[in-house]
Amino acid sequence: MRHSDQKLTDKIYTDSNLLPLGEVVRNLPDEENLIEVLTEIIGKM
Secondary structure: OOOOOHHHHHHHHOOHHHHHHHHHHHOOOOHHHHHHHHHHHHHOO
16 A cells, blocks of 8 residues: 655655665675675674
């Protein structure tokens, strides 16, 4: 179901606390490097 106004939809369904996360995701390394980074992080847990 949609709202008649996109701004209303954005206001209700956008969690502004998560917006900085989008920048982090856009700056992730390419897939090959990402796998290496994640493997290293998991190894430290």
